[in-house]
Amino acid sequence: MSTNTIGELKVGDLDAPFWDAWKADESFLLHRCSSCGRHDWPASCCVKHGAGPMEWVSTSGEGVIDTFTVFYRAYIKELAEEVPYAVAVVRLDEGPYFHTRIVGIEASEVKSGMRVRVRKGAGDAFPLFTPV
Amino acid sequence: MKSGRIAIVGMGVTKQGRGLGVTEVELRRQALELALLDAGLERDAIDGYIHASHEREDLRYLGLSPNFSWPVQTGGATASATFVMAAGAILSGQAEMVACAYAMAPSSGGMPGFSAPMSLGSLGYGYPAQVGMIGAASAHALHARWHMDHYGTTSEHMGAVAVQLRNHALNRPDAMTYGKPITLEDHQSSPMVVDPFHMLDCCRDTDGGAVFIVTSAERAKTMAATHPVYILGAGMGHNIAKWHERDVYAHHDNIAPAAARAFAQAGVSLADIDTAQFYDPFTISIIMQLEHYGFCKPGQGGPFVADGGIALDGAIPANTGGGQISGFYAAGFTPIIEAMKQLRGEAGATQVKDARLALASGHGLNGGVQNTWTHGTLILGAEA
Numbered sequence: 001m002s003t004n005t006i007g008e009l010k011v012g013d014l015d016a017p018f019w020d021a022w023k024a025d026e027s028f029l030l031h032r033c034s035s036c037g038r039h040d041w042p043a044s045c046c047v048k049h050g051a052g053p054m055e056w057v058s059t060s061g062e063g064v065i066d067t068f069t070v071f072y073r074a075y076i077k078e079l080a081e082e083v084p085y086a087v088a089v090v091r092l093d094e095g096p097y098f099h100t101r102i103v104g105i106e107a108s109e110v111k112s113g114m115r116v117r118v119r120k121g122a123g124d125a126f127p128l129f130t131p132v
Numbered sequence: 133m134k135s136g137r138i139a140i141v142g143m144g145v146t147k148q149g150r151g152l153g154v155t156e157v158e159l160r161r162q163a164l165e166l167a168l169l170d171a172g173l174e175r176d177a178i179d180g181y182i183h184a185s186h187e188r189e190d191l192r193y194l195g196l197s198p199n200f201s202w203p204v205q206t207g208g209a210t211a212s213a214t215f216v217m218a219a220g221a222i223l224s225g226q227a228e229m230v231a232c233a234y235a236m237a238p239s240s241g242g243m244p245g246f247s248a249p250m251s252l253g254s255l256g257y258g259y260p261a262q263v264g265m266i267g268a269a270s271a272h273a274l275h276a277r278w279h280m281d282h283y284g285t286t287s288e289h290m291g292a293v294a295v296q297l298r299n300h301a302l303n304r305p306d307a308m309t310y311g312k313p314i315t316l317e318d319h320q321s322s323p324m325v326v327d328p329f330h331m332l333d334c335c336r337d338t339d340g341g342a343v344f345i346v347t348s349a350e351r352a353k354t355m356a357a358t359h360p361v362y363i364l365g366a367g368m369g370h371n372i373a374k375w376h377e378r379d380v381y382a383h384h385d386n387i388a389p390a391a392a393r394a395f396a397q398a399g400v401s402l403a404d405i406d407t408a409q410f411y412d413p414f415t416i417s418i419i420m421q422l423e424h425y426g427f428c429k430p431g432q433g434g435p436f437v438a439d440g441g442i443a444l445d446g447a448i449p450a451n452t453g454g455g456q457i458s459g460f461y462a463a464g465f466t467p468i469i470e471a472m473k474q475l476r477g478e479a480g481a482t483q484v485k486d487a488r489l490a491l492a493s494g495h496g497l498n499g500g501v502q503n504t505w506t507h508g509t510l511i512l513g514a515e516a
Contacts, residue, residue, distance in 0.1 A: 009262055042259070042501060047376050067281070067381045069273035070327035075266040087265045089274055089503075095378060099260035099501060112281040126262045 009125055014043035017056040022127055026120045028061035030094055039094035061118035062132065063092035070107045086110040090129055104130035135398050136516035138219045139352035139360040142171025142345030143472050148460035149308060151239040152339040157193050159235035159341030164194055167343040172357030173229065178345070180227030182217050184210040184234040184463065199227055207496020208411050209368070210234075211464030212508025216366050218346035228347060234465050235341030258500035268413060269334055271503050273326045276416035278381035280328060282431070285419065287328055289434025291319035293415035294332045294457060296442055301454025303481035308338065309458045333415040335456040342465045344472075349516045361475045364400070364489075365511040367393030375502040384420035385495050385507035391425055394509040398489075402426055405511075406487040407474050408448050409467035411495040412455040418442070421493060422450075444482060452482040464494030468510065475514040488514045 011019045018041070021027040030039040033046035034053040045051045068088035074080040086107040090098045102110050103119060116129040144166025146159050154162075168175060179198050183190055186203035190196075200221070204213050214232035221227045257271065265271075279285045298314045301307035314332060322331040352360040369390035374383045395401065402425065410421045419433030427448050428436040436442075442450035453459040453470040460466060471490035473479040479487075494508035 067274045067278040069265075069270050069277060070324075071264060071266075071270065072324040072326065079264050079266075082264060085264055087260065087263055087270065089381070091378070097375075097378065097380065097502075099263065099265060099503075101263040112277065126259075128263065 012042060018042070021056070021058075026118075027058050028118050028127060029056045030059045030092070030096060031055070032057045032094075039092070039096055041092075041096045041098060059092070059094050061092075061127070063090040063098065063116060065089070065102070065110065065112050065114045065116060066091040066097065067112055068102065068110050070110070084108070088116070088129065090116055098127075098129075100126070101128045102130065103128045133216075133219055133223070133363070133366055133397055135364045136362050136513070137349050138222060138363040139347055139349045139516070140215075140344050140363065140472065140512075141347050141352050141355055141358040141360045142167040142173065142343075143469065144168070144170060144343045145462075145469055146235070146341040148306075148338050148340035148462060150336065150338060152237065153240065154237060154339065155240050156235040156237045156341070157187060157189055159237060159339070160190060160233045160343060161194050163235065163341035163343035164231060164233065167231065167345050170358070171345045172355060173345065177229045178231045180218065180221045180230035182214045182221075182230060182232045184214055184232070184465070190233070196231070198231075205497065206506045207498065208413065208464040209494035209496045209506035209508040211468055212366065212368065212492070212494035212510055213506070215344070215346060215363060215468075215510060216368070216508075219363060219366070222346065222348050228351060230346045232344045232346060233341075234343070234462060236337070236463065237339040238337040239339050257498050257503070260501055267326070268498070269329050270326045271498055272384075272414045272416060273329055274503060275381055275384050275420065276328050276414070279416060279420060279431075282382070283434075285431070285434040287320065287330070288316060289419065289438055290328070290333050290415035291316045291330075292434065292438035293418050294319045296437055297412070297451055297455045297458040299443070300452050300482050301458035304453055304459070305480070307454040307459040309454060329414060333457075335413050335461045338461040340460060340462050342462050342469060344468070359476050361472050362513045362516045363510060364513045365394035365396070365398030365509070367391060367397070367509045369507045371504045371507070372499060372502060375504050380503055384417060384424065385505070387421065387424040387507050387509070390507045390509040394511050398511040398513070400489060400511065404489050405448065405491045406489050407452060407471070407484045408442075408450040408491045409470045409474075409493070410451055410455070411464055411467055411493045412451055412457055413461075413495075415457065417495070418451065418455070422448075425491070444484060449484045452479055452484060464496065464508065467492040467494065468512075471510075471512050475512055
């Protein structure tokens with residue numbers, strides 16, 4: 001299903017490679033500094049080396065839930081059918097945070113420290129994560 | 133900024149409430165009139181204007197002719213920022229008498245020329261909105277959940293904050309919840325909004341305006357009719373640094389640099405502060421600020437409040453007007469309004485005895501996917 005996004009996804013120009021890759025074959029890219037190996041998301045300048053060495057690279061799409069929240073209230077009508085749903089901040093193995101929805105388990109089962117990975121094969125327009 | 137060179141000589145606060153049916157610019161006009169009256173000044177004395185947010189019609193409608201009009205928008209830290217900017221204008225010789233103006237009227241349907249109703253754009257923060265992360269409560273809930281999972285803070289601890297603030301507001305006619313007590317059970321049974329926040333963990337948008345008039349301490353001395361409060365120290369910090377360090381959620385704000393600068397300028401220590409007025413959109417905000425300012429140990433903010441730490445007779449009486457949660461939400465101006473009242477001895481039933489030094493904080497402007505924002509610290513004093 002690809003209904004977990006609300007409205008039209010507005011892609012930032014600088015992040016286009018991330019979305020193009022996700023749309024093409026569900027590759028999960030991050031922006032990496034080739035000088036020091038630091039990964040970032042969304043598109044960033046390396047805090048040490050600036051924009052020059054930044055490149056988009058394919059990554060694991062795995063990480064750990066750093067923190068999360070569960071929505072019990074639908075702020076807009078498009079989400080009325082979805083509550084309760086869990087939004088988590090995943091600390092990706094490469095370092096950056098990634099805000100996403102946790103799917104494949106009940107919202108009440110979501111816990112900090114849970115190991116998760118990006119869901120593939122479900123046609124998600126936005127990369128959603130599910131327990132490993 | 134050198135301690136005590138800048139004074140706040142006028143404060144005007146309009147009625148604060150929901151659905152007042154008054155536009156924002158009219159609320160600012162009302163607040164300006166009250167501030168001028170408070171300062172004993174005429175309109176034409178205002179030669180600098182700093183506006184929280186932006187509004188093209190203000191100067192014309194308010195009948196002002198200043199040398200400049202500066203918009204400033206950093207969410208709930210805007211209030212702190214306007215005072216820093218006012219001090220800068222005065223100390224650099226650009227103005228003598230600066231008005232810092234705020235009004236919000238979310239119930240009045242926004243501003244002329246902006247026809248769209250409150251859109252997802254104003255409730256969401258970039259990409260996370262795509263997965264349904266909408267509203268300020270969720271942004272703060274991420275910090276609250278982190279705090280609970282790392283320190284064992286409980287919903288009841290947050291409930292203790294809600295009840296304490298209500299106990300303050302109960303006896304304050306200027307609070308929206310005047311005369312309306314709540315219990316911990318009320319907090320626990322109020323509807324869940326976004327985990328871990330119940331409805332009673334959250335503030336509510338309020339219509340209202342506030343204007344402050346800022347001048348040099350020297351000029352203030354010549355104004356017989358005023359009751360000045362002095363800006364002794366100011367500092368700002370931004371937790372984008374914590375994003376870069378990948379340590380956002382342990383830090384509700386980046387308080388350390390803001391507090392260090394403000395306290396150094398004021399030449400005082402935490403123990404000297406008589407009352408703290410924290411920016412409190414949600415209950416966790418008070419718990420985490422108590423810890424990061426150092427009023428209690430890391431992780432102990434919940435028990436500290438539950439044990440009466442921010443009550444009038446507690447270690448640090450805080451948010452004595454009910455804060456934004458039980459008082460009224462004037463963005464970052466709520467803490468400054470209450471600090472002013474305390475230092476002027478105008479806080480009524482929740483007056484802190486002999487309050488001479490107050491800390492007021494601000495926090496805001498969610499940067500988007502990174503969930504980061506500015507923190508402002510002001511140290512205000514009854515004497516220069």
